[in-house]
Amino acid sequence: MQLTGFGTSEDLGRVNASLVLRTVLAEGPLARAEIADRLGLRRATVTRVAARLLEIGVLREGEPNRSNPGRPTVPLELGGHDRVVLTAHFGTRELRVGAVNIRGEMLQESRRPYRDPAPEAVAEMAREGLGALAGELRGGETRVLGVGASIAGWVDPATGVVARFAPLGWTDVPFGRLLTDELELPHYFDQTVRGLALAERMIGAARGHQDLLMLWVGNVLGAAIVNEGAARQGPRGAAGSIAHFPVGEHGHACECGRTDCLQQLLTDGAILRDAIGAGIVRPSASIRTLVQVAEDGDEAAMALMAERAAVLGRAAAAMSNLINPPLVVAGGLVPTARGFMPAFTEAFERAGERGGEIRVAGSAFGDAAPTIASAAFLLDAFYRDPFAFDPA
Ligand SMILES: [Zn+2]
Incomplete structure (x- = not known):
């Protein structure tokens, strides 16, 4: 939570509005008294703040609960389903353009392979998709x-510079500027796994957590280390690179010139390669087919x-021994497939040596994760100050 400039009663009202709204988002529908109890606020304060949120339509009143004796209580629930964030996700091979509502539900998504990997062409393609x-x-x-965008590479969210995105051959590309220069809406551009960690904290598998390790297995591997609510970025936004984490002796040569890197076993492409090699699926199969074949038994x-x-469980245990998070969340099509998390958890538990219990969970978003992750930073800004998005 941003508390800078905190001091006037107007600021306090905004902070309280944000707290009330986030509580309803995470746990709603809730009666005003329940919200007050959870937040340690006075009921009159919650009533006053809720009135303003009802007025702009971000909250609405649900069906009165008449099961208790006395006056029926009226729960507050999230309204404003007409408010959406447009999203663009830049993956290794394709662009996803979508729309996510303020509950973090994906309403639309379309995917298109890149025509041309040049940054200008990719930005143009995204602007066209978002405009349409x-x-x-x-x-x-x-x-x-507003618009929320994310990329699966190293990015500095303050400048929008993509320091490195190997799949498209980009180095130090001012992509954020190319993408948003003429955009008159609020916008955010950051790294996908950091966005996903934020989305998990707001509405997914990490609700109520200020600290976690977020792992991503897709066309690329990634991690986000969230400490006291902030995801580590590091120089050039490169924190969370686990692709070249050394694991065992599998002997696969990596593009980095070494062998035994994690990404040689654990991207969608690597798993599919080995499944095809073992005759489990046909050479033309996709990762989706492989996951389906596994789910079919x-x-x-x-x-x-x-x-x-x-393999991921042991790698996650090594990372967790170092940073000691209370929660590890794994996302992507493969980790959220049936049977993955039990095997992950077993290996993780066996390899750990740590201060306390570490809970592990699969991402709440399945295959929609990149689009929801892209919306997360803008949604977070909205939940910090909903009135700023409602000038009327
Ligand atoms: Zn490597």
Whole structure:
């Protein structure tokens, strides 16, 4: 929470509004008295703040609860489903353009492979997609709060400079500027796994957690280390690179010139390569097919998934021994497939040596994670100060 400038009663009202709204987002619907109890605020304060949030339509009153004796209580729930964040996610091979509402629910998503990997061309493609989607939504009741974008590479969110994004061959590209220069809406551009960690904390598997280790397995591998509510960025935004984490002796040569790197066992591409090599799926199969085959109970596919889950579990245990988080969340299509988390958890538990119990969980967002992650920073800004997005 941003408390700078805190001091006037107006500021205090905004802080309280943010607290009330976040409580309803995470735990709602709730009666005013329940919100007051959870936050340690006076009931009159909650009533006053809620009135302003009801007025702008971000909260609404639910069905009165008549089960208790006395006056029925009226729960407050999140309103404002017409408010959306437009999103752009820059993956290794494709662009996802989407829309996410203020509950963090993905309303739309379209995916297109890159025509041309040049930064200008990719930015142009995203602007076209976002413009088309905004035009489509404008006809209805929808209000666009802003644009949230994320990339699976090293990025400095303060400058928007992508320090490195190997899949497209980018180094020190001022991509944030290319993307948002002419954009008149509020916008955020950051790294996907950091966005995902924030989304998990707001509405997913890490609700109520200020500290966690977030892992991502997709076309790339990544991690976010969240400490006291802030994800570590480090020089050039490169924190969380686990692709070249050394694991065992598998002997696969890596693009970095070494062997035995984690990404040679654990990206979608690496798992698929080995499944095809073992004859588990056809050479033309996608990772989605492989996950489906495992979910359908194919023993060889399940065994491969379990083996890779154990590799990630041991790597996560080594990282956790170092940073000692209370929670580890794993996201991506493979980690959220059936059977992955039990094998991951078992290997993680066995390899750990740590101060206290560490809970592990799968991401709440499955395959929608990149789009929801892209919306997270803008959603967070909205929940910090909903009135700033409602000038009327
Ligand atoms: Zn490597």
